[in-house]
Amino acid sequence: MAAVVRVASIPGHDRVLTAVIAGTSSLSFLGSGFVVLCYVLFKELRKFSYKLVFYLALADMLSCFFTMIGDPATGFYCYVQGYSTHFFCVASFLWTTTIAFTLHRAVVRHKTDVEDFEAMFHLYVWGTSLVLTVIRSIGNRHAHLGTWCWAQSGRTGKAVHFITFYMPLWGAILYNGFTYLQVIRMLDNATRMAVGISDRTYQSDPRADVKALNRWGYYPLILIGSWAFGTINRIHDFIEPGHKIFWLSVLDVGMASLMGLFNSIAYGLNSSVRRAICERLDLFGLDKLRRWLPSNPTLPNQQQEGELVPLRSQDQP
Numbered sequence: 001m002a003a004v005v006r007v008a009s010i011p012g013h014d015r016v017l018t019a020v021i022a023g024t025s026s027l028s029f030l031g032s033g034f035v036v037l038c039y040v041l042f043k044e045l046r047k048f049s050y051k052l053v054f055y056l057a058l059a060d061m062l063s064c065f066f067t068m069i070g071d072p073a074t075g076f077y078c079y080v081q082g083y084s085t086h087f088f089c090v091a092s093f094l095w096t097t098t099i100a101f102t103l104h105r106a107v108v109r110h111k112t113d114v115e116d117f118e119a120m121f122h123l124y125v126w127g128t129s130l131v132l133t134v135i136r137s138i139g140n141r142h143a144h145l146g147t148w149c150w151a152q153s154g155r156t157g158k159a160v161h162f163i164t165f166y167m168p169l170w171g172a173i174l175y176n177g178f179t180y181l182q183v184i185r186m187l188d189n190a191t192r193m194a195v196g197i198s199d200r201t202y203q204s205d206p207r208a209d210v211k212a213l214n215r216w217g218y219y220p221l222i223l224i225g226s227w228a229f230g231t232i233n234r235i236h237d238f239i240e241p242g243h244k245i246f247w248l249s250v251l252d253v254g255m256a257s258l259m260g261l262f263n264s265i266a267y268g269l270n271s272s273v274r275r276a277i278c279e280r281l282d283l284f285g286l287d288k289l290r291r292w293l294p295s296n297p298t299l300p301n302q303q304q305e306g307e308l309v310p311l312r313s314q315d316q317p
Contacts, residue, residue, distance in 0.1 A: 028260025035268035060260030063088035
C-alpha cells in the first residue's frame with residue numbers, strides 16, 4: 001500500500017511482514033475484483049451511485065495489484081510500483097468522499113443533479129491523486145524495502161509523505177464523518193416524522209431505515225480502522241526513526257492492505273448486488289447457494305438497506 005512501513009532489517013520480521021502484506025492485499029484484490037465484476041456483468045447495477053462504487057473498487061484493486069507484485073526490478077519499474085501504490089491509495093479514499101458528497105446532496109439537500117458531477121469527480125480524484133504523487137516524488141529516491149520498492153529519504157521525505165498522504169486522508173475522514181452525520185440525522189428525523197403520521201400515502205419500513213442508518217454510520221470507520229495504526233506508526237517513525245515496533249508495523253500494513261476488502265463489503269455488497277446474484281442463481285438452477293449470501297435480498301423493502309442506488313429517482317415526484 002502507499003504507506004508500506006519502513007521495515008526493520010530483521011530477516012524474520014521481513015518475512016512476516018511480507019506474508020501479511022501479500023495475504024491481506026490478495027483478499028482486498030479479490031473483494032474489489034468482485035465488485036468490478038458485478039458492475040460489468042449486471043446491467044441493472046450500472047447506475048450513477050454504484051458507478052462511484054465501481055471506481056472506488058477499481059482504485060483499490062489496482063493499488064492491491066501493484067502491492068502484490070512485490071519487487072518487479074530496480075530502476076524504472078521500482079519507481080512505477082512505489083508511485084502507483086501511492087496514487088491509487090489516494091484515489092481510493094478520495095472516491096469515498098465523492099460517495100459521501102453524492103449521498104449528502106441527494107438526501108440532505110434534496111438535489112437530483114448528482115450525475116452532473118461525474119466529470120468533476122474524475123478531475124478531482126485523479127487530478128488530486130496525481131498532484132500529490134508528484135509532490136511526494138520531489139526529493140525522494142526509491143530503494144528496496146524488503147520485496148517492495150519505496151522511498152527512503154530521511155526526515156524530510158517522511159514529512160512530505162505525511163503531508164501528501166496522511167493529511168489528505170484524515171481530511172477525507174473528517175469530511176466523511178461530518179457528512180454522514182448530517183445524512184443520518186436527516187433520515188432519523190424523517191423516520192420519526194413518518195412514524196407519527198398515520199394517514200400518509202407512503203410509509204417506509206422503519207427497520208429498513210434503521211439498517212440504512214447503521215450501515216452508513218460504519219463507512220467513516222473503514223478509513224479510520226484501515227489507517228489509524230499506519231498514522232501512529234508514521235508519527236512514531238518520524239520521532240524515533242531508529243526504534244521500530246514490530247507489532248505496530250504488522251497492524252499498520254495488515255489493516256491498510258485490508259481497506260479494499262472493507263470497502264468492497266461495505267459499499268459493494270448491498271441488497272441490489274445480492275438480488276442480482278440471486279436472480280442469476282435462480283436462472284441457472286443454483287438457488288441452494290443463496291444461503292451463502294448475508295440475507296435474502298428478494299424482499300422489495302430491502303433495497304433501502306444502506307445502498308445508494310435509488311438516489312436520483314427517490315427525490316423525483
